[in-house]
Amino acid sequence: MNIMFDLDSTLVLNTVVIDTLYEYLSFEDAYAVIHNLCFDYTSHEGIPDHVKAMIDSRFADGLIMTSLKPNLHAQAVVKDLTNQGHSIYVITARGATDGEVKDVTPAFVKDLFPSIKGIALTGHNKNRAIKELNIDLVVEDSTRVIDNILDSTEINPNIILLSNENTPWNWNYKRANEIIVLDSLLEIPFIVDEIGETNLI
Numbered sequence: 516m517n518i519m520f521d522l523d524s525t526l527v528l529n530t531v532v533i534d535t536l537y538e539y540l541s542f543e544d545a546y547a548v549i550h551n552l553c554f555d556y557t558s559h560e561g562i563p564d565h566v567k568a569m570i571d572s573r574f575a576d577g578l579i580m581t582s583l584k585p586n587l588h589a590q591a592v593v594k595d596l597t598n599q600g601h602s603i604y605v606i607t608a609r610g611a612t613d614g615e616v617k618d619v620t621p622a623f624v625k626d627l628f629p630s631i632k633g634i635a636l637t638g639h640n641k642n643r644a645i646k647e648l649n650i651d652l653v654v655e656d657s658t659r660v661i662d663n664i665l666d667s668t669e670i671n672p673n674i675i676l677l678s679n680e681n682t683p684w685n686w687n688y689k690r691a692n693e694i695i696v697l698d699s700l701l702e703i704p705f706i707v708d709e710i711g712e713t714n715l716i
Contacts, residue, residue: 516651516711518596519641519672522607522624524656524681525700526593527583531573532556533681539566549684577615581623586681588700590628595704597630606644608657610636639663646670652710654703656682658690665693673710675703 523529536545540562548561556562556570573579593603605628609620621634635644640663645653652673655661661674674694678685685696695706 516601516707517604517649518601518652518707519604519606519645519648519650519654520593521653521655521657521660521677522605522609522620523580523583524586524679525654525677526586526589526605526624526628528586529583529681531579532570535566535570535573536562539563539569551684551687575614575616577619580609580616581619585627586679586700592700592703593628594630596707599704599707601707602632603628603630604633604635604648604650605631606635606637606641606648606650608637608639608641608660611638642667642670645672652707654700656685658685658688661688661694662690665690675706 520526533549536548540548544561548559551561556567597603605624607620609616617636620636624631624634633648635641635648637644639657639659641660642663645664646669650670650672652675653664654675654677656677658676661676664670664672664674676685676688676691676694676696677698677700678696679698688696697703697706
């Protein structure tokens with residue numbers, strides 16, 4: 516099976532949005548935003564423009580973005596799936612703009628996850644890469660990306676939305692009934708087994 520993992524907030528612990536909200540807003544305001552955010556911080560009316568700008572600048576900082584640690588169990592899950600014979604790809608929106616982060620990301624990913632088969636740097640629309648790599652299963656934290664996939668007539672992979680400590684707002688996703696929503700990467704090998712058995716029937 517060809518399995519795609521997103522990078523930020525999926526394979527690596529990226530709390531840039533959450534940390535910045537708590538740093539620049541009062542605790543009550545940050546808490547309210549985090550638990551009502553269900554699509555994209557850039558369009559959320561409860562986040563002031565200067566805070567959005569700070570989030571953007573941190574996402575563009577190569578040092579910050581290559582200092583992120585692997586998410587809990589991420590390395591073990593990727594290694595386990597690879598050992599089972601699955602092909603693992605990382606498809607990340609870090610390719611949305613040219614620059615430092617885009618340049619340093621491939622080596623950063625390969626260092627953390629040496630068994631992956633390939634890395635694709637895209638924007639938030641990952642459909643083309645998913646189609647070209649013949650991806651069977653998408654593991655993603657961005658509901659924007661998942662909306663693009665669900666609305667496509669060209670691709671139809673199985674989809675897992677991760678809603679963990681990085682993205683607790685994903686439990687608010689309006690189309691959750693169309694996909695699988697999980698709170699831990701540890702559950703993914705079991706889902707992969709179930710999908711494999713279903714495809715054999």
